[in-house]
Amino acid sequence: MQLDFIFSIIILIFSVVIHEVSHGYVAYSMGDNTAKYAGRLTLNPLKHLEWFGSFLMPLMSYFLGGFIIGWAKPVPFNPYNLSNQRWGEALVAFAGPAANILITLVLGFFIRFGIFTELQNAFATIVFINLILATLNLVPIPPLDGSKILFSVLPNSLMEVRGFLEKNSLFVLIFFIFFLWQFILPLVSLEFSLITGI
DSSP states (O other), X not given: OHHHHHHHHHHHHHHHHHHHHHHHHHHHHTTOOHHHHTTOSSOOGGGTXXXXXXXXXXXXXXXXXXXXXXXXXXXXXXXXXOSOTTTHHHHHHHHHHHHHHHHHHHHHHHHHTTTTGGGHHHXXXXXXXXXXXXXXXXXXXXXXXXXXHHHHHSOGGGHHHHHHHHHTHHHHHHHIIIIIGGGHHHHHHHHHHHHHOO
């Protein structure tokens, strides 16, 4: 159990680091140097981790809920520096979950077709953790990535929705965690089954 937990924490740390670095590199590719100047275009975990989201939250979620969830410090970027002003912010936001999804598809392929079978349990853990990260971050509640994607497609007539969500993000997020989180894990389990065939 302890080895499983330690391995899961290591996987979570590197998964959230890859998630955040992906945000930074996409912003950098569109002309924003903010993440570069902040020293965040690196896979060095020490540049990205925070005590609550990267250590305390995984501990609490593991011992209270039996799963691992957490986050790193958000990579900073300036949307006004992006070359694509229409979709740039959404592309930067989607880069993080997309990186996690790519990891799940590659390792899920190995699991489904019996490649490196001796590593199947490890691959399954990596896939599941990355699916949780991707799915959770696509929820359209600030400050999650899904909110930036949602805001980029909202017509001007619905901009008050953005204002409401940003103003009340803490309360909306708490409501989600207490009343809607129960729907995330079954969704992740379904995604896991579809990708891996298990």
